[in-house]
Amino acid sequence: MRDVSIIGIGQTPVGEHWDRSLRHLSYNALKAAMIDANIERADALYVGNMLSGEISGQAHLGPLIADFAGLRGIEAVKVEAACASAAAAFRQAYIGVASGLQDIVIALGVEKMTDNVGSQLTAGLASAADADYEVVHGITFVALNALIMQRYIYEYDVTREDFAGFAINAHANGAKNPNAMFQKPISRTDFVKSHMVADPIGLLDASPMADGAAAVVLCPTDLAREFTDNAIRVKGSAVATDSLSVHDRRDPLWLQASEDSAHKAYRQAKVGPTDIDFFELHDAFTIMAALSLEATGFAERGKGTWLARGGEITPEGKIPITTRGGLKARGHPVGATGLYQIVEATQQLRGEAGENQIADARLGMTQNIGGSGATIITHILESLN
Amino acid sequence: MRDVSIIGIGQTPVGEHWDRSLRHLSYNALKAAMIDANIERADALYVGNMLSGEISGQAHLGPLIADFAGLRGIEAVKVEAACASAAAAFRQAYIGVASGLQDIVIALGVEKMTDNVGSQLTAGLASAADADYEVVHGITFVALNALIMQRYIYEYDVTREDFAGFAINAHANGAKNPNAMFQKPISRTDFVKSHMVADPIGLLDASPMADGAAAVVLCPTDLAREFTDNAIRVKGSAVATDSLSVHDRRDPLWLQASEDSAHKAYRQAKVGPTDIDFFELHDAFTIMAALSLEATGFAERGKGTWLARGGEITPEGKIPITTRGGLKARGHPVGATGLYQIVEATQQLRGEAGENQIADARLGMTQNIGGSGATIITHILESLN
Numbered sequence: 001m002r003d004v005s006i007i008g009i010g011q012t013p014v015g016e017h018w019d020r021s022l023r024h025l026s027y028n029a030l031k032a033a034m035i036d037a038n039i040e041r042a043d044a045l046y047v048g049n050m051l052s053g054e055i056s057g058q059a060h061l062g063p064l065i066a067d068f069a070g071l072r073g074i075e076a077v078k079v080e081a082a083c084a085s086a087a088a089a090f091r092q093a094y095i096g097v098a099s100g101l102q103d104i105v106i107a108l109g110v111e112k113m114t115d116n117v118g119s120q121l122t123a124g125l126a127s128a129a130d131a132d133y134e135v136v137h138g139i140t141f142v143a144l145n146a147l148i149m150q151r152y153i154y155e156y157d158v159t160r161e162d163f164a165g166f167a168i169n170a171h172a173n174g175a176k177n178p179n180a181m182f183q184k185p186i187s188r189t190d191f192v193k194s195h196m197v198a199d200p201i202g203l204l205d206a207s208p209m210a211d212g213a214a215a216v217v218l219c220p221t222d223l224a225r226e227f228t229d230n231a232i233r234v235k236g237s238a239v240a241t242d243s244l245s246v247h248d249r250r251d252p253l254w255l256q257a258s259e260d261s262a263h264k265a266y267r268q269a270k271v272g273p274t275d276i277d278f279f280e281l282h283d284a285f286t287i288m289a290a291l292s293l294e295a296t297g298f299a300e301r302g303k304g305t306w307l308a309r310g311g312e313i314t315p316e317g318k319i320p321i322t323t324r325g326g327l328k329a330r331g332h333p334v335g336a337t338g339l340y341q342i343v344e345a346t347q348q349l350r351g352e353a354g355e356n357q358i359a360d361a362r363l364g365m366t367q368n369i370g371g372s373g374a375t376i377i378t379h380i381l382e383s384l385n
Numbered sequence: 386m387r388d389v390s391i392i393g394i395g396q397t398p399v400g401e402h403w404d405r406s407l408r409h410l411s412y413n414a415l416k417a418a419m420i421d422a423n424i425e426r427a428d429a430l431y432v433g434n435m436l437s438g439e440i441s442g443q444a445h446l447g448p449l450i451a452d453f454a455g456l457r458g459i460e461a462v463k464v465e466a467a468c469a470s471a472a473a474a475f476r477q478a479y480i481g482v483a484s485g486l487q488d489i490v491i492a493l494g495v496e497k498m499t500d501n502v503g504s505q506l507t508a509g510l511a512s513a514a515d516a517d518y519e520v521v522h523g524i525t526f527v528a529l530n531a532l533i534m535q536r537y538i539y540e541y542d543v544t545r546e547d548f549a550g551f552a553i554n555a556h557a558n559g560a561k562n563p564n565a566m567f568q569k570p571i572s573r574t575d576f577v578k579s580h581m582v583a584d585p586i587g588l589l590d591a592s593p594m595a596d597g598a599a600a601v602v603l604c605p606t607d608l609a610r611e612f613t614d615n616a617i618r619v620k621g622s623a624v625a626t627d628s629l630s631v632h633d634r635r636d637p638l639w640l641q642a643s644e645d646s647a648h649k650a651y652r653q654a655k656v657g658p659t660d661i662d663f664f665e666l667h668d669a670f671t672i673m674a675a676l677s678l679e680a681t682g683f684a685e686r687g688k689g690t691w692l693a694r695g696g697e698i699t700p701e702g703k704i705p706i707t708t709r710g711g712l713k714a715r716g717h718p719v720g721a722t723g724l725y726q727i728v729e730a731t732q733q734l735r736g737e738a739g740e741n742q743i744a745d746a747r748l749g750m751t752q753n754i755g756g757s758g759a760t761i762i763t764h765i766l767e768s769l770n
């Protein structure tokens with residue numbers, strides 16, 4: 001098994017790209033990553049995407065995007081794990097390089113969500129949940145998360161407002177990220193007064209639908225220095241799963257797959273939570289940020305919101321999260337999000353995160369969640385410099 | 386890189402399974418493969434599927450199926466490459482084992498096509514083609530293949546009837562396969578008189594829509610003997626791609642990705658077409674059978690139908706194809722087909738193909754095609770006994 005490193009990154013701004021199709025967004029991110037890595041060819045392309053079939057009537061993205069990017073003929077395939085599709089594509093790219101079968105591999109995440117009518121997108125997103133046992137009852141994806149949050153508030157005796165810190169931090173960071181969808185800080189009052197979407201989830205608890213694409217180039221660490229001076233090593237990579245149905249889990253307030261994948265990644269990287277300098281977590285809703293911090297060992301059970309209240313999650317805090325805006329402010333183009341996280345973590349570790357730069361960032365963690373916790377993928381990245 | 390072998394296979398009959406959902410079909414095939422391999426756990430599951438989002442409102446099949454099959458928690462992800470999704474899942478399973486990251490891996494292909502209204506399925510299948518440059522003009526997937534066949538007949542001076550041998554052979558073989566959708570031989574007259582679907586493609590040129598699931602268990606060849614006496618080695622594995630749009634290819638009558646992936650697999654296996662004892666090719670339409678035989682080196686350019694006319698493709702011929710009915714008679718549950726091919730090839734190599742058994746089968750080849758040739762995946766399998 002070979003050691004694997006990231007040698008190139010690319011992304012489009014996240015937003016409503018009415019002027020760019022799925023293939024154009026993909027091209028922009030992929031080409032930027034290839035230029036950054038100083039490569040002209042690749043052995044394989046893994047595309048993470050959730051909804052292109054439902055929203056754009058387009059399956060078969062592997063060869064479509066390879067061809068459009070001038071890579072006609074190479075091995076290319078799509079990987080889908082709901083909102084964790086991009087980290088799943090990265091994981092397959094990592095395995096491809098680790099195996100010795102592929103040397104230069106591109107992982108791309110892309111989602112085009114705004115070309116549709118609302119109900120089609122709502123149904124598409126709900127397909128991340130269990131169609132036969134959850135969605136059949138008419139529940140939407142945000143309503144499912146609202147039930148979890150309601151239970152959390154009841155069990156752990158916290159308030160809606162205790163989640164404010166997650167959104168405030170995300171927007172403060174997004175305001176400094178030129179690729180973020182929302183570049184405006186929000187106040188506690190904005191959070192409290194925000195429209196209710198599905199009680200207790202307000203508009204400022206929820207990440208926005210968006211278009212976007214992000215890509216990275218991977219190669220064996222031994223080869224990385226031929227391409228770049230600032231390679232970032234993949235020190236840990238793990239996937240764990242759980243039941244799709246929330247009601248079917250032993251504890252609806254515990255992300256078992258988050259704990260499992262994080263601990264696998266910690267073991268592989270030989271580190272623990274205290275070694276991690278920053279954590280790009282999956283704040284699709286503020287409740288998910290709290291649950292992730294608990295399951296990965298950064299907070300005790302039921303005390304995830306304490307970190308938000310205490311400021312430990314800000315860039316100057318003990319464990320900075322969503323350092324470039326997270327899903328909440330950078331935006332959540334679902335099948336691309338996992339690679340935005342990895343691109344942003346790479347920027348931090350290279351010291352290229354601009355106004356969002358975390359001081360002395362050496363070890364970063366990313367965690368991408370599919371559905372309400374059924375697929376959770378953790379990566380630990382390390383600066384080689 | 387580790388050598389990889391197949392230690393278990395499972396399949397459901399192909400047909401219209403009104404009584405079984407996506408997850409039940411998956412469970413049936415997966416459980417059969419686990420029992421056949423004598424395993425109770427696995428490290429990872431790769432699911433090949435094309436249309437579950439569009440037809441069943443269900444994405445996120447990896448954890449859904451892992452959980453339903455009693456494998457909650459394991460690494461599980463869906464892979465999509467249109468009609469080549471199942472071979473793509475097998476390919477990722479192969480890479481996972483080869484890498485050393487995963488020991489016991491299951492590849493599953495599943496498709497549930499009959500739970501839908503016709504136009505939804507027609508649109509779903511068309512998403513394998515280029516939505517912006519082909520489908521936008523109103524073309525269906527069968528019409529696209531009809532254009533290719535029309536051109537073939539014009540360029541190479543053959544007739545519609547010259548393709549009859551492909552369908553007759555497939556149905557003759559399917560009649561002996563208890564898992565085939567159609568178990569009735571057809572005559573040349575049946576073929577000639579069959580209803581026209583899209584000129585020149587008649588009903589008996591085209592494979593049927595169907596439900597089904599097929600699965601295999603893979604592990605390192607070094608470990609295989611611990612589980613079984615009849616392990617089948619993966620001697621060659623390769624993916625190649627091409628443009629989605631047929632009009633964008635240098636030659637619409639040449640499956641470049643078929644040639645490329647077959648030649649990569651030949652090189653890896655250190656064999657050539659004359660060494661192959663049988664070939665499970667992708668006869669979604671009879672024209673595709675002809676083009677595949679040419680691109681893989683079994684027939685000269687423009688002479689694929691000669692093999693059908695001469696009987697070389699029958700079980701007693703020089704290069705038996707679609708030995709258990711192929712897509713035409715076994716049926717074509719799109720995202721499962723590639724694994725039906727691999728399961729059937731494994732049966733042949735184990736000597737377990739019943740009335741379809743090819744004498745002295747030692748080396749088998751499978752080729753799964755996505756779209757009208759944009760993804761083509763070739764595997765070469767070898768009996769270790």
